Amino acid sequence: MVSLFTNDAFSASAYAALRARLSVEIVSDFGAAEFASAIARRFRMRIVTEKEAVSAFADFDHWRARVATHVVVESADVVAAETIIRRLDLPLRAPDALHIAIAQRLGAELATFDEKMKSGAQALGLPLTPL
Numbered sequence: 001m002v003s004l005f006t007n008d009a010f011s012a013s014a015y016a017a018l019r020a021r022l023s024v025e026i027v028s029d030f031g032a033a034e035f036a037s038a039i040a041r042r043f044r045m046r047i048v049t050e051k052e053a054v055s056a057f058a059d060f061d062h063w064r065a066r067v068a069t070h071v072v073v074e075s076a077d078v079v080a081a082e083t084i085i086r087r088l089d090l091p092l093r094a095p096d097a098l099h100i101a102i103a104q105r106l107g108a109e110l111a112t113f114d115e116k117m118k119s120g121a122q123a124l125g126l127p128l129t130p131l
């Protein structure tokens with residue numbers, strides 16, 4: 001999502017994937033928190049200005065309210081993420097495992113540019129949105 005609301009190396013691919021999708025975009029409350037964290041981190045690292053960060057937050061909030069379906073993280077998602085992490089053959093961190101667990105619960109495809117997350121999702125049989 002960060003690539004949709006900031007200009008980075010993945011922005012063109014993110015826009016193309018979003019335009020090609022006919023399904024509903026889903027954003028969990030955890031995904032929204034991770035988006036905010038990524039934008040704030042870019043600001044602290046001086047990659048974006050305060051004005052750009054505030055604009056990204058506003059654009060994201062508008063898009064999420066208008067286009068995306070909001071999903072709440074459930075305690076079962078956290079339990080499922082822990083189970084995924086305990087599979088020692090998957091190099092996933094807790095945030096990535098939680099995103100995967102949420103997508104599994106919803107029967108949704110996962111969209112990510114993160115190669116480790118893609119690999120873990122594929123190993124778990126989760127469909128991926130082509131990016």
